[in-house]
Each structure stands twice: as structure tokens, then as C-alpha cells.
């Protein structure tokens with residue numbers, strides 16, 4: 001469990017599923033992502049639980065300390081397709097945007113990663129149009145790597161969400 005000024009980053013609990021499903025039904029949250037069925041939400045929660053058990057980290061559930069509410073996820077996933085590098089990711093409920101929660105959680109995740117993982121760098125990816133997400137990458141001090149733009153293999157060929165950008169941050173000296 002990681003604690004910041006306003007948040008807990010923690011493993012997922014079964015009770016997070018309803019709030020996570022509500023996020024999957026929010027068009028603002030899902031604007032730049034393929035739709036997510038209830039079954040796929042359940043799978044994602046399961047996958048995060050397994051990842052936490054196997055690797056000691058995942059995209060952690062974010063719990064707001066003032067009211068105990070689940071407001072989304074943020075954390076680090078191990079090297080897997082399509083980047084094959086440690087990757088930071090985030091998704092917050094839309095009524096929790098614009099308050100610096102994502103940045104707070106992401107900074108804590110990076111700080112955790114530099115202390116606990118053996119890696120020279122961490123990447124983040126998002127669809128080209130998702131300015132809120134790459135804006136956060138820039139606020140975190142990540143650098144865009146235009147030569148590494150790619151078409152996401154998990155997204156259909158004619159889907160406008162397919163072109164992705166990649167940002168990277170190196171371990172601080």
C-alpha cells in the first residue's frame with residue numbers, strides 16, 4: 001500500500017468492481033478507449049490481482065482518504081506487449097479529474113518504481129488524441145519519443161484510436 005497526501009494506492013478489492021464498472025459506462029472516461037464490457041472489467045480486476053501477487057505491483061486501485069471512495073487506478077505494469085517495458089498507466093472517474101489526483105498517484109507510482117524495480121526507464125502510451133493523458137505525461141517530466149509512435153496492435157486497423165504516442169522517463173540520477 002502506498003500513501004500520498006490525499007490517496008491510498010492499494011491492491012484491488014471485490015467491492016471496487018461496481019465503481020470501476022460505473023467508470024466503464026462513462027463516455028468521458030472511455031472517450032479514447034475501446035468499450036469495456038462488464039465481463040472485461042471483471043477480467044481486468046482479476047488480472048490486476050494476479051499481477052500484484054506475481055510481481056508485487058499493478059495498476060493499483062486509488063482510494064481517496066477523505067471518504068474512502070474508489071476513484072480509479074494508477075500504477076505500473078511489468079513489461080508486456082505492446083511496449084515490452086515497465087509502463088505507467090492511469091484512469092480516473094471523471095468527477096475526480098482536474099484536482100491533481102492523477103498526478104499525485106503517478107508521482108507516487110514512479111517514486112515507488114525507482115526504489116523497487118530494476119529498470120533504467122518507464123514508458124507511458126496513449127492514443128494520439130488523448131491530450132489529458134499525454135498532458136499528464138508531460139507534467140510528470142516524461143519525454144515524447146516521436147520515433148516510437150506506433151499503431152496499437154490491440155485496436156482495429158481502421159479505428160482512429162489506433163495511432164499511439166509513447167513517452168519515456170529515465171531513472172533520476
Ligand SMILES: CC(C)(COP(=O)(O)OP(=O)(O)OC[C@H]1O[C@@H](n2cnc3c(N)ncnc32)[C@H](O)[C@@H]1OP(=O)(O)O)[C@@H](O)C(=O)NCCC(=O)NCCS
Pocket residue numbers: 028029030032090091092093096097098099100101102103104125126127130132133136139
Ligand atoms: C488522464 C487523466 C488521468 C488525467 O487526469 P487529470 O485530473 O486531468 O490530471 P492531474 O491529476 O494532473 O490534474 C491536473 C488538473 O488538476 C488541477 N489541479 C487542481 N488541484 C491540483 C493540485 N492540488 N495539484 C495538481 N493539480 C491540481 C490542475 O490545474 C489541472 O487542471 P486542468 O485539467 O484544468 O488543467 C484523466 O483525464 C482520465 O482518467 N482520463 C480518462 C482515462 C484515460 O484516458 N486514461 C489514459 C488512457 S492511456
